[in-house]
Amino acid sequence: MEIRFLGQSAFEITEGDTTLLIDPFLTGNPKAVTSAEDHQPDVILLTHGHADHYGDTVEIAKRTRATVVAITELAGEIGAKGVENVLNPNLGGTVTFDWGWVKLVPAWHTAVTADGTPHVAAGLLISIGGKLIYHLGDTALFSDLKLTAQRGTPVDVALVPIGGHYTMDRFDAVTACHFVDADTVIPCHYNTFPLIETDVQAFKSDVQNAGYAQVVVLDPGAMHTVR
Ligand code: NI
Ligand code: MN
Numbered sequence: 298m299e300i301r302f303l304g305q306s307a308f309e310i311t312e313g314d315t316t317l318l319i320d321p322f323l324t325g326n327p328k329a330v331t332s333a334e335d336h337q338p339d340v341i342l343l344t345h346g347h348a349d350h351y352g353d354t355v356e357i358a359k360r361t362r363a364t365v366v367a368i369t370e371l372a373g374e375i376g377a378k379g380v381e382n383v384l385n386p387n388l389g390g391t392v393t394f395d396w397g398w399v400k401l402v403p404a405w406h407t408a409v410t411a412d413g414t415p416h417v418a419a420g421l422l423i424s425i426g427g428k429l430i431y432h433l434g435d436t437a438l439f440s441d442l443k444l445t446a447q448r449g450t451p452v453d454v455a456l457v458p459i460g461g462h463y464t465m466d467r468f469d470a471v472t473a474c475h476f477v478d479a480d481t482v483i484p485c486h487y488n489t490f491p492l493i494e495t496d497v498q499a500f501k502s503d504v505q506n507a508g509y510a511q512v513v514v515l516d517p518g519a520m521h522t523v524r
Contacts, residue, residue, distance in 0.1 A: 298426045300454060304328040304517035305349050305489045306435070308456060312426040315339055315396045318363070319421065319432055319456075322352030328489050330518035333357050342399060343367040344434030345418035346374070346410035349489070355380055366392055366399055370416040371408075388419060397425040402445045404436035406464070420445065428453040428523055431477060435486065438469035443476035454523055455479035455510070458486035459500050460493030467500040474509040482510040483521060 301309040305328065306320040318338035323329045326349070333353035341354055341363050351371075355378050358365050364382040365375050372385030384392045391400040399421055406418035421432040422445070431452045433442070446452050455477045458464035464486050465473060474482050482504060487495045501512040513521050 298428060298523040299520050300430070300456075300483065300523060301520045302483065302485065302515035302517055303331060306344065306432070306456075306458065306485050307350075307352065308432070308483075308485070309336065309338070310423070310425065310430065312396065315394075315425070317342060317423070317425070318357065320344055320350040320352065321354055321357055322349045324353050326352070326489065328517045334360075337361055338363045340394065340399075341365045342421055342423070342432075343371060344404065344421060344432060345406065345408040346371045346414065346416060347408060347418075347435070348411055350435070351410060358382070368401055368416050368419050370414050371410065374410055374412060374414040388417065397423070399423050403439075403441060404434040405439050406435040406437070426523075430454045430456070431479065432456040433458060433473065433477075435464045438465045438473055440476065442473055443478075446477040446479070452477055452479040454481045454483065454521075456483050456485055459484045459497065460487030460489070460495050462492045464493075467495045467497070467503070470500060471503045471507065471509070474504045474512075475507065477510075479510050481521070481523070482512045483515055484512065 310317040401419040408418040420434040423430040459467040459470040
């Protein structure tokens with residue numbers, strides 16, 4: 298399985314014939330190395346509808362007929378924009394596919410779309426290829442990260458925001474890595490804009506010196522192979 302970082306909170310996960318695209322903020326992302334047209338996902342997963350996550354979702358879904366998974370109210374807005382295949386779980390809900398499942402879990406963050414749809418931000422637990430991937434979404438540090446991550450099989454890969462200001466910073470993110478207890482952590486949501494600049498190598502050292510996880514730092518466009 299390949300996990301490709303696309304900048305900010307966007308990732309592409311490829312397992313066999315299946316491609317998942319998470320939070321595809323490409324147009325207008327100063328760190329993006331791909332364009333919306335470059336992607337052909339089967340499923341688009343959203344943590345919430347802020348512009349740096351919602352991104353090119355509607356355009357990509359209309360072009361590819363990908364299924365979009367988003368929390369109820371956000372899913373309603375996406376359906377109203379003419380996207381055909383939309384799944385609308387709420388927190389705690391799971392949607393299943395022939396390749397695995399996705400569960401929406403809590404994240405502490407505000408959320409309203411540019412068009413004014415209020416909703417609640419989520420994290421994503423993704424089971425694919427026998428692995429469990431936890432995208433924390435945009436969130437502050439909170440102790441139920443532990444509850445979410447330790448509710449079933451262990452997390453193989455956690456995608457963790459570290460940039461501060463709009464989410465937890467790199468110091469709180471170290472504690473989040475302790476709570477989540479994943480084998481591998483890939484940091485995200487940093488260095489896209491000046492407000493969220495941080496020292497990713499210091500984060501990596503802090504997590505690894507504490508023995509919480511292996512940290513894989515990916516430049517936008519780079520890929521990590523999960524074995
Ligand atoms: Ni946000
Ligand atoms: Mn964000």
